[in-house]
Amino acid sequence: MRIPGLGKLQRVTDTIKNRLISGGIILMYHRIDEPPNDPCRVCVSPRHFSEQLEVLSRHCRILPLQEMVEMAQARKPLEQTVAITFDDGYADNLLTAKPLLEKYNAPATMFVPTGNWNRNQEFWWDALERVFLQPGHLPQRLRLEISGDVYEWDLGEVADYSEADFERDRTWTIYTAANADPTIRHSIYRSLSRLCFPLPEPERQNLLTQLASWSGIESTTRLTHRSLSPEEVRQLGDGSLIEIGAHTVYHPPLSTLSATLQQQEIQQGKAALETLLGYSISSFAYPYGNYNTQTLDVMRTTDFACACSTKASKVVHTSNCFELPRVEVQNWDGEAFARWFVKWL
Numbered sequence: 001m002r003i004p005g006l007g008k009l010q011r012v013t014d015t016i017k018n019r020l021i022s023g024g025i026i027l028m029y030h031r032i033d034e035p036p037n038d039p040c041r042v043c044v045s046p047r048h049f050s051e052q053l054e055v056l057s058r059h060c061r062i063l064p065l066q067e068m069v070e071m072a073q074a075r076k077p078l079e080q081t082v083a084i085t086f087d088d089g090y091a092d093n094l095l096t097a098k099p100l101l102e103k104y105n106a107p108a109t110m111f112v113p114t115g116n117w118n119r120n121q122e123f124w125w126d127a128l129e130r131v132f133l134q135p136g137h138l139p140q141r142l143r144l145e146i147s148g149d150v151y152e153w154d155l156g157e158v159a160d161y162s163e164a165d166f167e168r169d170r171t172w173t174i175y176t177a178a179n180a181d182p183t184i185r186h187s188i189y190r191s192l193s194r195l196c197f198p199l200p201e202p203e204r205q206n207l208l209t210q211l212a213s214w215s216g217i218e219s220t221t222r223l224t225h226r227s228l229s230p231e232e233v234r235q236l237g238d239g240s241l242i243e244i245g246a247h248t249v250y251h252p253p254l255s256t257l258s259a260t261l262q263q264q265e266i267q268q269g270k271a272a273l274e275t276l277l278g279y280s281i282s283s284f285a286y287p288y289g290n291y292n293t294q295t296l297d298v299m300r301t302t303d304f305a306c307a308c309s310t311k312a313s314k315v316v317h318t319s320n321c322f323e324l325p326r327v328e329v330q331n332w333d334g335e336a337f338a339r340w341f342v343k344w345l
Contacts, residue, residue, distance in 0.1 A: 022078065022316070031093075040129075049100055064083065085108065107240075109244075111245040114248075138159050138185075139214060146203070248266060252265060286307060306322065309325060
């Protein structure tokens with residue numbers, strides 16, 4: 001899940017600015033997969049990812065994230081250097097992304113939250129997609145209690161949602177203008193995403209339990225949407241190509257938590273990975289790119305070497321190692337990716 005991009009004028013301004021700045025580029029991915037729909041726009045197909053790696057391998061130096069940070073701190077040249085990162089720890093990071101990274105000898109850092117290890121559950125945004133955006137029948141009226149407030153919706157004629165309806169609407173994303181939502185199901189998905197985002201984990205689980213009971217849809221994990229298991233995290237980190245980074249326990253927007261709860265999320269996620277892998281975890285990424293000054297204060301008390309944001313810019317010698325910028329890659333083929341990427345060189 002991400003916050004929609006800047007307006008056209010801001011994008012033009014950023015393009016000009018980044019062409020004038022000399023620095024390294026950290027790319028952000030989430031999933032390497034080609035599902036029938038992708039409402040959060042987090043997937044790059046295996047074919048497109050391979051083509052993107054081909055472009056990078058021909059025109060850039062692909063560095064481990066830690067090496068880029070060290071070069072920036074040492075004021076070494078960063079021109080045409082790239083680091084690759086993945087957020088959220090989906091199973092396809094191991095099953096699909098890692099073999100392609102190995103093919104191109106491209107190092108990457110993969111940020112893994114640990115909260116799904118001991119529960120057969122999808123991320124909340126995937127659970128919402130499963131209930132509202134997949135074909136099937138739902139009760140016509142929905143009533144939810146969220147943080148003491150009551151919300152009600154009437155699904156009307158789209159309580160029954162056919163395969164043909166799904167096919168018609170499958171290219172919809174949450175970045176579509178709200179007034180262009182094709183059905184009330186999509187509007188409910190949008191509303192519940194907004195409501196779910198800031199919820200404390202126990203309240204989020206309560207919401208998902210209500211939805212499972214109302215819809216009759218199992219809350220177990222689909223194979224296509226599952227997180228890495230602990231054993232798969234070990235396999236992901238085997239060898240020297242992939243660095244495992246921390247990404248909290250339950251993937252909360254950290255700025256919505258107290259300093260104490262932020263510290264627990266950050267340190268417990270780190271500790272779980274270190275216990276599993278048997279070595280120190282040095283890199284971190286803020287879930288949703290969301291953090292505040294309290295978060296930065298917490299980070300300074302840990303032994304992380306760096307942390308990645310989602311601010312779109314280049315890594316330069318003056319970059320704060322706890323606010324490293326990244327640019328998000330979309331599902332472009334090699335040619336479209338090259339046209340986009342040249343704007344950052």
